[in-house]
Amino acid sequence: MRRTLTDPATYRRLVYLLLSLPLGVAWFVALLTVWSLCLGLVITPFVIPLAFGLAAMTRGFAAVESEMARSLLEVDARAPAPAATRSGFWARFRALFGDGFWRAQAFLLIRWFVGFPIAVVLLSLIATALGMIFAPLWVPFVHGGAHLGFWRPRTFLDSLALVPVGLALLPATLLAVSPAAALFGSLVSDLLAGPAGPPNVTSALDQALIAAPVGRSNITGAAADPVSPRRGFEVHAAVDGVVVLGLGLIWALTSLGYFWPIWVALPLALALAIHGWNVLVTERPSLVGHFRGSRMLTTTAGVGAAVSLFFISIWAITGHGYFWPVWPMLVIAIALAAEVVATLLASPRHAEMAERIETLETTRAGAVDAQETELRRIERDLHDGAQARLVALGMSLGMAEQKLADDPGRVGELLAEARLGAEQALRELRDLARGIHPPVLADRGLEAALESLANATPMKVTLSVDLEERPAPAVESAAYFVVAEALANAGKHARARRVDVRVVRTSDLIDVEVEDDGIGGADPARSGLRGLRRRVEALDGTLSVISPRGGPTRIRAQLPCAS
Amino acid sequence: MRVVIAEDLALLRDGMTRLLRDNDIEVVAAVSDGEALVREVMAHKPDLAVVDIRLPPSFRDEGLRAALEIRRRVPGTAVLVISQYVEQAYADELLADRGGGIGYLLKDRIMRVVDFLEAVRRVADGGTALDPEVVAQLFRRRREGGPLERLTPREREVLTLMAEGRSNAGIAQSLVLTVGAVEKHIQSILSKLDLPQSSTDHRRVLAVLAYLQQDN
Numbered sequence: 001m002r003r004t005l006t007d008p009a010t011y012r013r014l015v016y017l018l019l020s021l022p023l024g025v026a027w028f029v030a031l032l033t034v035w036s037l038c039l040g041l042v043i044t045p046f047v048i049p050l051a052f053g054l055a056a057m058t059r060g061f062a063a064v065e066s067e068m069a070r071s072l073l074e075v076d077a078r079a080p081a082p083a084a085t086r087s088g089f090w091a092r093f094r095a096l097f098g099d100g101f102w103r104a105q106a107f108l109l110i111r112w113f114v115g116f117p118i119a120v121v122l123l124s125l126i127a128t129a130l131g132m133i134f135a136p137l138w139v140p141f142v143h144g145g146a147h148l149g150f151w152r153p154r155t156f157l158d159s160l161a162l163v164p165v166g167l168a169l170l171p172a173t174l175l176a177v178s179p180a181a182a183l184f185g186s187l188v189s190d191l192l193a194g195p196a197g198p199p200n201v202t203s204a205l206d207q208a209l210i211a212a213p214v215g216r217s218n219i220t221g222a223a224a225d226p227v228s229p230r231r232g233f234e235v236h237a238a239v240d241g242v243v244v245l246g247l248g249l250i251w252a253l254t255s256l257g258y259f260w261p262i263w264v265a266l267p268l269a270l271a272l273a274i275h276g277w278n279v280l281v282t283e284r285p286s287l288v289g290h291f292r293g294s295r296m297l298t299t300t301a302g303v304g305a306a307v308s309l310f311f312i313s314i315w316a317i318t319g320h321g322y323f324w325p326v327w328p329m330l331v332i333a334i335a336l337a338a339e340v341v342a343t344l345l346a347s348p349r350h351a352e353m354a355e356r357i358e359t360l361e362t363t364r365a366g367a368v369d370a371q372e373t374e375l376r377r378i379e380r381d382l383h384d385g386a387q388a389r390l391v392a393l394g395m396s397l398g399m400a401e402q403k404l405a406d407d408p409g410r411v412g413e414l415l416a417e418a419r420l421g422a423e424q425a426l427r428e429l430r431d432l433a434r435g436i437h438p439p440v441l442a443d444r445g446l447e448a449a450l451e452s453l454a455n456a457t458p459m460k461v462t463l464s465v466d467l468e469e470r471p472a473p474a475v476e477s478a479a480y481f482v483v484a485e486a487l488a489n490a491g492k493h494a495r496a497r498r499v500d501v502r503v504v505r506t507s508d509l510i511d512v513e514v515e516d517d518g519i520g521g522a523d524p525a526r527s528g529l530r531g532l533r534r535r536v537e538a539l540d541g542t543l544s545v546i547s548p549r550g551g552p553t554r555i556r557a558q559l560p561c562a563s
Numbered sequence: 564m565r566v567v568i569a570e571d572l573a574l575l576r577d578g579m580t581r582l583l584r585d586n587d588i589e590v591v592a593a594v595s596d597g598e599a600l601v602r603e604v605m606a607h608k609p610d611l612a613v614v615d616i617r618l619p620p621s622f623r624d625e626g627l628r629a630a631l632e633i634r635r636r637v638p639g640t641a642v643l644v645i646s647q648y649v650e651q652a653y654a655d656e657l658l659a660d661r662g663g664g665i666g667y668l669l670k671d672r673i674m675r676v677v678d679f680l681e682a683v684r685r686v687a688d689g690g691t692a693l694d695p696e697v698v699a700q701l702f703r704r705r706r707e708g709g710p711l712e713r714l715t716p717r718e719r720e721v722l723t724l725m726a727e728g729r730s731n732a733g734i735a736q737s738l739v740l741t742v743g744a745v746e747k748h749i750q751s752i753l754s755k756l757d758l759p760q761s762s763t764d765h766r767r768v769l770a771v772l773a774y775l776q777q778d779n
Contacts, residue, residue: 419674419675422674423671423674426647426669426671427671430647430648433647433648439617439623439650440648440650440653442623443623443624444624444650444652448650452650452651452652452700455651455704456700456703458703
């Protein structure tokens with residue numbers, strides 16, 4: 001307890017919690033204003049700049065909160081990354097309203113609805129405690145003394161009784177600070193931090209786009225996104241639930257008259273519905289199929305339905321009458337119709353192509369990167385290996401030349417040394433060349449090359465290759481290096497004794513599978529496997545590495561090949 | 564002895580020509596592609612063709628294919644294939660006709676001039692010269708179980724050198740044994756592997772290689 005009271009961290013946390021007073025109010029007022037404007041102007045073009053403004057504002061607020069959490073709570077919340085610089089208006093628009101946006105919204109709301117009451121309670125408790133501790137200094141001099149409901153201490157002696165109460169209340173209050181701050185800390189790391197958080201180049205939505213058509217290669221054991229889109233939605237829903245429940249409670253405790261909390265609940269429900277639809281589309285790409293394969297159309301349809309329902313609810317609450325929601329609904333219907341036409345006019349495969357482009361951008365970057373790494377490795381190998389050996393060889397020859405006249409006996413030794421150096425250099429160059437592209441692969445194809453690989457390892461390798469015709473050189477070579485890397489891994493890290501290699505061609509895939517009997521625990525982030533994955537992905541293939549601790553390791557690559 | 568050389572890199576072609584001529588081996592032609600090799604061999608009927616595997620125009624296994632064609636068109640021509648890398652699959656193809664007079668060596672081996680010349684003469688004479696790396700690959704392929712496990716370490720050494728194509732005298736020299744001792748080891752190996760006792764060194768080597776090449 002004494003540690004809690006003397007720990008400066010406690011006071012930093014207190015400051016953080018008390019900051020809910022100004023910040024919570026500021027966030028709430030600002031967001032409420034802009035959201036109301038957005039919803040009010042949803043049928044006018046003004047909504048577009050407003051929406052951009054809202055996204056920018058949310059990101060700015062979230063950045064302030066992350067920084068605050070980092071310095072005061074010591075929670076490692078990364079500040080939101082700058083907006084994606086992807087071309088295309090809609091792409092950018094979509095990126096702005098990715099999962100990160102909704103989670104930041106949820107956090108900012110929590111800061112107000114949860115943080116504000118906590119701060120008020122804390123502040124009053126601290127003020128009361130301080131007032132009691134210093135009661136002898138002011139109670140006797142204030143007309144009427146202190147007001148404590150049932151008791152009114154007026155004299156100096158009366159007020160002395162308050163001092164121990166205050167002395168107990170203050171540390172008790174401070175002890176409550178850390179748990180409350182911990183709640184916010186976990187909220188910050190759930191809602192503001194994490195790679196899927198702020199809209200970087202890949203928002204959760206875009207990751208789903210990449211995953212959908214060709215299948216993202218998944219490496220088991222690689223760091224998974226700490227917060228899934230579904231979890232973000234769940235947090236959002238829970239927060240909304242707490243907020244509405246809290247307001248309902250306040251309503252019940254106070255007037256019980258006009259049910260005003262509905263005006264908070266309705267916009268929250270609208271935002272929640274849009275968020276939910278987004279998550280649903282992300283998780284079930286097949287949904288997009290019902291909308292002619294256009295993700296844009298899918299999103300618009302969901303948002304349109306939610307907004308229509310929103311207006312209809314308002315109409316229903318405000319006493320029926322003239323059915324004015326027909327106008328915004330008409331606008332939504334026109335927008336939808338226009339989009340359907342656009343989808344039909346643009347090639348029906350437009351959406352697929354957009355997704356394809358995203359995949360290609362990602363995998364091309366990976367391939368370029370892998371190539372760069374590979375070239376650097378080759379340069380280093382040449383520099384440290386063959387080049388150095390040739391220098392040494394030249395030195396031996398030079399010395400032999402020099403000794404020729406006075407010490408002919410030494411010349412033979414130096415020449416033998418030079419020859420050994422040349423042999424060593426040749427061997428290294430041969431290994432290097434084989435690592436770049438084994439000649440037997442080009443000459444004789446995959447099966448012969450894999451046999452040669454199998455013959456070169458001390459492990460017992462069972463090889464089964466079932467290919468009727470030779471695949472494209474790039475595919476063949478990727479398949480070869482998958483096996484080569486898997487064998488190297490099995491021998492070096494997994495201490496395997498036998499390995500099964502299976503290569504099968506199905507209608508449009510080459511399926512390469514390597515399983516060993518080693519100790520497992522292969523790290524997919526190791527440069528060899530990482531480079532391999534990029535190489536496979538560049539060919540639209542997938543690579544999976546299943547390597548539980550204790551083994552066995554199974555590495556499988558599926559490489560598409562046109563038949 | 565008359566030799567035709569096929570090597571596309573002028574530096575190596577000239578170097579090899581000089582090396583062979585310096586050792587009283589007649590180089591009747593030195594060409595740079597497979598087609599020219601077949602033509603020159605048909606024209607000169609040399610004792611031996613020294614062929615680089617990778618030749619224009621494909622720069623793949625052009626030389627190997629030319630070598631096999633020579634064997635078909637001019638039977639009895641010994642062929643020594645040299646390369647920057649060795650693959651057991653190529654050795655299998657070269658040895659397929661079981662005729663002898665076949666060599667398959669890394670270019671590195673040329674640097675050990677005495678050994679190389681010995682291999683050149685042996686192949687021209689109808690023997691074999693297989694690169695130690697190929698032999699190692701053959702051994703690895705047959706490592707698990709089987710009669711090879713029954714050999715003593717010394718017998719494995721002798722078998723390795725036999726597979727490389729060395730004569731009994733050569734084996735004796737490199738293992739520092741008497742020729743008689745080598746003979747005894749060879750008898751033991753042949754009986755353990757259930758191979759016929761052949762009359763000549765060359766025949767024995769071919770039998771050993773055939774044995775090692777079988778798939779187990």
